Amino acid sequence: GQNIDQPTEMTATEGAIVQINCTYQTSGFNGLFWYQQHAGEAPTFLSYNVLDGLEEKGRFSSFLSRSKGYSYLLLKELQMKDSASYLCAVRSRSNDYKLSFGAGTTVTVRA
Amino acid sequence: DAGVIQSPRHEVTEMGQEVTLRCKPISGHDYLFWYRQTMMRGLELLIYFNNNVPIDDSGMPEDRFSAKMPNASFSTLKIQPSEPRDSAVYFCASSLQVNQPQHFGDGTRLSIL
Numbered sequence: 775g776q777n778i779d780q781p782t783e784m785t786a787t788e789g790a791i792v793q794i795n796c797t798y799q800t801s802g803f804n805g806l807f808w809y810q811q812h813a814g815e816a817p818t819f820l821s822y823n824v825l826d827g828l829e830e831k832g833r834f835s836s837f838l839s840r841s842k843g844y845s846y847l848l849l850k851e852l853q854m855k856d857s858a859s860y861l862c863a864v865r866s867r868s869n870d871y872k873l874s875f876g877a878g879t880t881v882t883v884r885a
Numbered sequence: 886d887a888g889v890i891q892s893p894r895h896e897v898t899e900m901g902q903e904v905t906l907r908c909k910p911i912s913g914h915d916y917l918f919w920y921r922q923t924m925m926r927g928l929e930l931l932i933y934f935n936n937n938v939p940i941d942d943s944g945m946p947e948d949r950f951s952a953k954m955p956n957a958s959f960s961t962l963k964i965q966p967s968e969p970r971d972s973a974v975y976f977c978a979s980s981l982q983v984n985q986p987q988h989f990g991d992g993t994r995l996s997i998l
Contacts, residue, residue: 807986816976816989817928861928870941871983875928 802867889990908977
């Protein structure tokens with residue numbers, strides 16, 4: 775199976791920066807995805823990393839280190855609407871390229 | 886463009902009844918996935934299809950669960966007979982290719998009494 779760990783909860787202030795870490799253990803790593811899920815809604819795709827380094831998309835960035843089995847999602851200039859659960863998902867050849875999802879990190883943005 | 890469309894959005898039924906969940910993937914997407922999400926177990930893959938063919942159903946919990954994809958624009962997930970422990974949110978997702986991002990429908994919130 776896939777071991778994916780991410781913090782359960784994080785709280786931050788509007789306008790601040792929050793970094794959500796994700797560590798994983800897998801063989802045949804083939805990509806890491808970040809999804810955002812607001813309460814009662816569907817997960818929506820945020821970012822994808824398959825090579826080491828930083829991918830930036832507006833206020834959101836995602837970083838990957840394959841050698842360390844580590845990724846983070848960076849949320850900048852936090853807004854109230856960023857309050858949601860953030861899911862880390864790993865794809866691997868050893869799991870027939872299926873996505874395995876972490877339990878999610880609930881981020882609460884306070885005014 | 887229309888996203889993944891699921892129906893019904895909510896379903897409440899008594900245990901022992903048959904439940905059928907429906908999904909229309911994004912047009913042109915070759916892959917369709919069925920997931921179940923609960924507080925205890927998170928988001929779990931149940932089964933996925935490629936070009937209407939079931940590829941991996943190892944996540945289907947037991948024989949009470951079955952899924953079909955009769956054509957490229959329609960899939961069903963059926964539970965018969967349903968049990969209270971099947972209560973969860975069931976998501977359908979689709980993607981162009983297996984290594985492309987998956988796009989999720991709004992889900993069906995299922996409650997078995």
